[in-house]
Amino acid sequence: xxxxxxxxxxxxxxxxxxxxxxxxxxxxxxxxxxxxxxxxxxxxxxxxxxxxxxxxxxxxxxxxxxxxxxxxxxxxxxxxxxxxxxxxxxxxxxxxxxxxxxxxxxxxxxxxxxxxxxxxxxxxxxxxxxxxxxxxxxxxxxxxxxxxxxxxxxxxxxxxxxxxxxxxxxxxxxxxxxxxxxxxxxxxxxxxxxxxxxxxxxxxxxxxxxxxxxxxxxxxxxxxxxxxxxxxxxxxxxxxxxxxxxxxxxxxxxxxxxxxxxxxxxxxxxxxxxxxxxxxxxxxxxxxxxxxxxxxxxxxxxxxxxxxxxxxxxxxxxxxxxxxxxxxxxxxxxxxxxxxxxxxxxxxxxxxxxxxxxxxxxxxxxxxxxxxxxxxxxxxxxxxxxxxxxxxxxxxxxxxxxxxxxxxxxxxxxxxxxxxxxxxxxxxxxxxxxxxxxxxxxxxxxxxxxxxxxxxxxxxxxxxxxxxxxxxxxxxxxxxxxxxxxxxxxxxxxxxxxxxxxxxxxxxxxxxxxxxxxxxxxxxxxxxxxxxxxxxxxxxxxxxxxxxxxx
Amino acid sequence: xxxxxxxxxxxxxxxxxxxxxxxxxxxxxxxxxxxxxxxxxxxxxxxxxxxxxxxxxxxxxxxxxxxxxxxxxxxxxxxxxxxxxxxxxxxxxxxxxxxxxxxxxxxxxxxxxxxxxxxxxxxxxxxxxxxxxxxxxxxxxxxxxxxxxxxxxxxxxxxxxxxxxxxxxxxxxxxxxxxxxxxxxxxxxxxxxxxxxxxxxxxxxxxxxxxxxxxxxxxxxxxxxxxxxxxxxxxxxxxxxxxxxxxxxxxxxxxxxxxxxxxxxxxxxxxxxxxxxxxxxxxxxxxxxxxxxxxxxxxxxxxxxxxxxxxxxxxxxxxxxxxxxxxxxxxxxxxxxxxxxxxxxxxxxxxxx
Numbered sequence: 001x002x003x004x005x006x007x008x009x010x011x012x013x014x015x016x017x018x019x020x021x022x023x024x025x026x027x028x029x030x031x032x033x034x035x036x037x038x039x040x041x042x043x044x045x046x047x048x049x050x051x052x053x054x055x056x057x058x059x060x061x062x063x064x065x066x067x068x069x070x071x072x073x074x075x076x077x078x079x080x081x082x083x084x085x086x087x088x089x090x091x092x093x094x095x096x097x098x099x100x101x102x103x104x105x106x107x108x109x110x111x112x113x114x115x116x117x118x119x120x121x122x123x124x125x126x127x128x129x130x131x132x133x134x135x136x137x138x139x140x141x142x143x144x145x146x147x148x149x150x151x152x153x154x155x156x157x158x159x160x161x162x163x164x165x166x167x168x169x170x171x172x173x174x175x176x177x178x179x180x181x182x183x184x185x186x187x188x189x190x191x192x193x194x195x196x197x198x199x200x201x202x203x204x205x206x207x208x209x210x211x212x213x214x215x216x217x218x219x220x221x222x223x224x225x226x227x228x229x230x231x232x233x234x235x236x237x238x239x240x241x242x243x244x245x246x247x248x249x250x251x252x253x254x255x256x257x258x259x260x261x262x263x264x265x266x267x268x269x270x271x272x273x274x275x276x277x278x279x280x281x282x283x284x285x286x287x288x289x290x291x292x293x294x295x296x297x298x299x300x301x302x303x304x305x306x307x308x309x310x311x312x313x314x315x316x317x318x319x320x321x322x323x324x325x326x327x328x329x330x331x332x333x334x335x336x337x338x339x340x341x342x343x344x345x346x347x348x349x350x351x352x353x354x355x356x357x358x359x360x361x362x363x364x365x366x367x368x369x370x371x372x373x374x375x376x377x378x379x380x381x382x383x384x385x386x387x388x389x390x391x392x393x394x395x396x397x398x399x400x401x402x403x404x405x406x407x408x409x410x411x412x413x414x415x416x417x418x419x420x421x422x423x424x425x426x427x428x429x430x431x432x433x434x435x436x437x438x439x440x441x442x443x444x445x446x447x448x449x450x451x452x453x454x455x456x457x458x459x460x461x462x463x464x465x466x467x468x469x470x471x472x473x474x475x476x477x478x479x480x481x482x483x484x485x486x487x488x489x490x491x492x493x494x495x496x497x498x499x500x501x502x503x504x505x506x507x508x509x510x511x512x513x514x515x516x517x518x519x520x521x522x523x524x525x526x527x528x529x530x531x532x533x534x535x536x537x538x539x540x541x542x543x544x545x546x547x548x549x550x551x
Numbered sequence: 552x553x554x555x556x557x558x559x560x561x562x563x564x565x566x567x568x569x570x571x572x573x574x575x576x577x578x579x580x581x582x583x584x585x586x587x588x589x590x591x592x593x594x595x596x597x598x599x600x601x602x603x604x605x606x607x608x609x610x611x612x613x614x615x616x617x618x619x620x621x622x623x624x625x626x627x628x629x630x631x632x633x634x635x636x637x638x639x640x641x642x643x644x645x646x647x648x649x650x651x652x653x654x655x656x657x658x659x660x661x662x663x664x665x666x667x668x669x670x671x672x673x674x675x676x677x678x679x680x681x682x683x684x685x686x687x688x689x690x691x692x693x694x695x696x697x698x699x700x701x702x703x704x705x706x707x708x709x710x711x712x713x714x715x716x717x718x719x720x721x722x723x724x725x726x727x728x729x730x731x732x733x734x735x736x737x738x739x740x741x742x743x744x745x746x747x748x749x750x751x752x753x754x755x756x757x758x759x760x761x762x763x764x765x766x767x768x769x770x771x772x773x774x775x776x777x778x779x780x781x782x783x784x785x786x787x788x789x790x791x792x793x794x795x796x797x798x799x800x801x802x803x804x805x806x807x808x809x810x811x812x813x814x815x816x817x818x819x820x821x822x823x824x825x826x827x828x829x830x831x832x833x834x835x836x837x838x839x840x841x842x843x844x845x846x847x848x849x850x851x852x853x854x855x856x857x858x859x860x861x862x863x864x865x866x867x868x869x870x871x872x873x874x875x876x877x878x879x880x881x882x883x884x885x886x887x888x889x890x891x892x893x894x895x896x897x898x899x900x901x902x903x904x
Contacts (some may be wrong), residue, residue: 450642454656
C-alpha cells in the first residue's frame, strides 16, 4: 500500500488520467446500456413486466423486423464476402494492371457518407431510374425492399470484408503453395486443398464483420427499406415515432445480444482458428498468375465492379444538378440554393460538433490504447473489455440509451451539444483504440524504458517517444473520427434538436419527402467537406511533425 | 564519477495466478566497487535481468535496499537514477537520427545547444560514429546500432552503466569485436559497470567479477579464473565451461594431495580442506584428461569427432560417459570408436566439491 502511494506521489498524472477515462466510459457506455436494460422491463407507468420482450418475440411486427434483419444480414454478408474474396484473390495472386486504382475503389465506400449508395440506387434503379426506366423501359420498377437493401448493403460493406481478406491472403506464405505444387498438385488442386482451407478463418471473419454491420445498419433501411422493416429502424420508430420506450428498449437489448454474440464469435472463435501468424517479416515473393482464363475472368470482374462503384458515386453529384430526376432532366442550381439557405445551420452544426469531437476521440483512443498495452492498474481488464465491446454496440442502441439516460437530472444533457459530441466520440473511438493498440504492440517497450532511463518523465516519454511513433495510427484515428462524426446518423438521430441539427438528418428528411435532388446536393457537399478536411488534416500533421532537427 | 553499487538483501516476489508467492530474486547481496566491471551470469529465468532492472528502477523491489555510493535509491524513480542502460534490443528511438538519439538525455537535462553538441561529438569520437550523425537507426547495421546505444548511455556520464545482454543480436564475429570494444571503453573511462549475459565467454573475457545466478539466488561470485577453476557447486561447474562429475570418497591424504576412491580406482587431486571419509564429487574438465594406451583407468571410446582445433571424445568410464577434449589432434594419434584407452587425470586440474 505504502509503495503504491509513493508511486502515486511520483506520477500523479497517470492515476488521474485512468480515473477520468474510466469515468467517461462508465457514463457514456455502461450507464446508457444499463438504462436500456432497465427500461426494457418497465412500462410507461413504471410497472415491472415482460411486455416489451413479449411484443418482440410474439411473432408480431417486431419479430418480423428481427427475422428480416437476420435474412438481410445473411444475404449481404454472403454476397459481400464472395465479392471481397474475388477482389482480394486478384490482388494477391494475379498480375493485373490498375491495382492501385482497384484498391482505392474497393475501399472508397468505407469513407463515404452512408446515403450515397442508397441515393444512387434510387437514381439508377428506382421508378425514374436511369437503367430501369430509360434503358429497360420499365414503368413500375421498385428498388425499395429487401433486394434494394441487399444491393446497397453489399456495395457499402464489401470493402470491410475486402480489407480483412486481402490482409489474410497476402500473409499466406507462398512456400506452402509451392510445397503443394512440388508434391504434384496442379493449380486448382492447390487452391482447393491449401489456399482455400487456409483462408477459411478469414472468410468467416469477413462474413461475421459484414453480418454485424448489416444488422446495425440504420441509414439504408431508412432510405430504401420500403416496407421491409429491420431491427435498427424499428428501434428508432418505437422510441421516437410511437414513444413506446419499453418495446424499443427490449428490441435494442435483443439486437445488442445478437451483435455481441456474433462479435464474440468472430473475435474468439474465428480469431483463434487463424492459421496465419503475422510475424512482420515479409514472406517470400509469390509468383503471380500472368495469363490464362482465370486472369481474364478476374480482371473483367474487377473492372465491372469498379465501374459499378464509380457509377454509384458519380450519379449523386450529377443528380444534385438535375431538376427532377427522370421527369424533368434540366440543369439547375436550385438544390444548392436550398441547401445553402435552409441547410446552412445543419452544415455549420455538423462541422462544428465534428471538429470538436475529432481531437477528443483521437486523443482518447490513443490514451486508452496506451493504458491497455503498457500500464498495469486496477480495473484494466474492465477497461479493455468495455472499449473492445463498444465496437459491437450498434449506433441505434447507443442512441436509445442516451435518450433514456440523459433526459433527466442529474445528467440532463438532451438537446445540448455535449450529448452529440459524446455520441460522436464514443462511436468513433473504438477504431482508434484498435489501431492504437496495434501500433503500440509493434513498438518494443524498452524504447520507452530507454527514454525513462535517460531522464524523461511519464508525460515526456509519451509526447517525445510514444506519440511520434504512433503518429500514423493517431492520424488515421483523427481522419476516421472526423469521417465517422460527419456521417454519423444511427446514434445521433435520437439526439438532434432544434438547437443542433445535422446534415445526415437533413438528408434523411429530404429523402423521406422525396426531394432526391436536395438530398444529393447535401451528399455532394458532405463529400467535398470531407475531402477538404482530410487534405487539411494531412497538411496539419505534416506541419506539426516539421523538418527534423539535426543540431 | 564512477560510483559503488551495493545490493543489500534485495528480493523480488511475484504472486502467480494461484496466488502463490514466488521469488524471481531472493535475498541477493552484492558489493560492486567503483569502476569495477561486474557480470551477472546465468541461464534464462535465473533472475539476472530482474536484478539489473531493479538497479535501473524499472522493477520495484519487494524488500531490501539498493545503494549508489552512500545514497539509498529505493525511492528514486528510474528517470532520476544516476545509471544509464544499454538494452538488449538497443531501443534506439526510430524517429530520431543518430545525433538526436544520443542527445535525447542531454535535452531532457536542458543543457545548452553548445554543450550538447560538444558532449555528443566527444562521445562520437570514442565510438567512431562521426560519419553517421544524420542517419536514422533503420539505416544502420546491427553493430552500428549497438554503438549508438552505447554512446547514448555514455554521453550521460552516469555513475553506473548497465548492460542487458547487449550482444545477443549480433553475429558471432561482431560479438567478439564489440565485447573487446566495450571492455576497452569501460577501462578507458573507468566506469562502474553491471553487465547481464547468459554467454559465459562474454562473462569470462570482460569481467573483473562474475556473479553466477541460479533460481533467483547467487550461486557463486569471484574472478573469472576462480569461477572456472574452483566452482563451488555442480551448477557452476556445469554452467561455466563443461564438466564431468565422478562421485567418490576421500580415502587418504598423500603429500598435500587427496586420494579419492571411485568405482574404478583412486584419483589424486591437489586440494585441501576435506576430511577423510567425506563423500565428494570430483569435477573433471574435458581438457583435464589425456588419453593414452596405458593400462590404468581404462575406458572405451564411444564417440570421436574432429573439430579442427580439437578432437572431442566421449569415453565410457566407470559406468558413465565422460566428455574429453584433446587439443591439437594429430591424425596418427587419434582414437576411433571402440578403442580401449587409458585415462590420465591431471591432478592440478581436477577439482572437488
